[in-house]
Amino acid sequence: LSAIAVAERVFSIMEETVEEDIGDMDDHHKLLGDVKFRHVSFKYELAEQEHTLKDVSFHVKPGQTAALVGATGAGKTTIMQLIARFYDVEQGEILFDGVNVQKLKRQTLRSQMAFVLQDSFLFEASVYENIRYGRLNATNEEIVEAAKRANAHDFIVKLPNGYNTILTSDGSEISQGQKQLLSIARAFVADPVILLLDEATSSIDTVTEVKIQQALEVLMEGRTSFVIAHRLNTIRNADVVFVMQEGRMVEAGTQQELMETNGIYANMLKQAGIL
Numbered sequence: 001l002s003a004i005a006v007a008e009r010v011f012s013i014m015e016e017t018v019e020e021d022i023g024d025m026d027d028h029h030k031l032l033g034d035v036k037f038r039h040v041s042f043k044y045e046l047a048e049q050e051h052t053l054k055d056v057s058f059h060v061k062p063g064q065t066a067a068l069v070g071a072t073g074a075g076k077t078t079i080m081q082l083i084a085r086f087y088d089v090e091q092g093e094i095l096f097d098g099v100n101v102q103k104l105k106r107q108t109l110r111s112q113m114a115f116v117l118q119d120s121f122l123f124e125a126s127v128y129e130n131i132r133y134g135r136l137n138a139t140n141e142e143i144v145e146a147a148k149r150a151n152a153h154d155f156i157v158k159l160p161n162g163y164n165t166i167l168t169s170d171g172s173e174i175s176q177g178q179k180q181l182l183s184i185a186r187a188f189v190a191d192p193v194i195l196l197l198d199e200a201t202s203s204i205d206t207v208t209e210v211k212i213q214q215a216l217e218v219l220m221e222g223r224t225s226f227v228i229a230h231r232l233n234t235i236r237n238a239d240v241v242f243v244m245q246e247g248r249m250v251e252a253g254t255q256q257e258l259m260e261t262n263g264i265y266a267n268m269l270k271q272a273g274i275l
Helices: 002-014 076-083 106-110 127-132 140-149 176-190 206-220 255-261 264-271
Strands: 035-042 053-060 065-069 091-096 113-116 194-198 224-228 240-245 248-253
Touching: 035 076, 053 076, 053 091, 053 240, 053 248, 065 076, 076 194, 076 224, 113 176, 127 140, 127 176, 140 176, 140 206, 176 206, 194 206, 240 255, 240 264, 248 255, 248 264, 255 264
Parallel strands: 065 224, 065 240, 113 194, 194 224
Antiparallel strands: 035 053, 035 091, 240 248
16 A cells, blocks of 8 residues: 555656746846735645635835744745745735746746755755755855854864765754754855745754854845744844734734734734743
């Protein structure tokens, strides 16, 4: 039975259509980092339930940090996937610097983004090569500098062969927190305009968590950042907070505005013991 299930999965992947990369804009179009959702609704193709996003609108200006908060299934990850154009919207539109995202080639868009996710993926290659994945033409010197900025250099040089240490895909040689620091180093190498961050630090020791938060703060400076917040105390510096609930944006504003409103977000802070 397990062999049949695996075979079905393999064939389903083989039958997937190749993602078309069509857009009107020049391949080298430079983004400024202005992101706007206008009445966006979205439903996954195979989903039988109602829309995952329902009439979502917001505007994040260049260099701002936007935090997405809400329960599991509220639509936070879907917003991230739409920004990266892993899917196209069903209703409404997404604009980058006033240009509809569908006029931008996916490669043009994603080459100016960096992702730091909860589950960091590693390649069976050296530390150098794992960080270089952020920008394939990066020099070894640039990689070391990125690792220093990401607070990863100290643990890397203590590995058996330093930056030449071969890592396995499961990353069993290093801790979960160290994997995340390597992901942040990749993002520094990529030098993106837009950051998409799932900043979960569960199962990570306190010392490494502090290093991750410090590295993220440096990384986010001057870049448009979207952060899925798992711990509300990690988004103190967010310029705007979007509260998602069952696919709708039910609250939006600065930290101070939402606390003064004394609504859903304020209640979340109280439950977390922050207010």
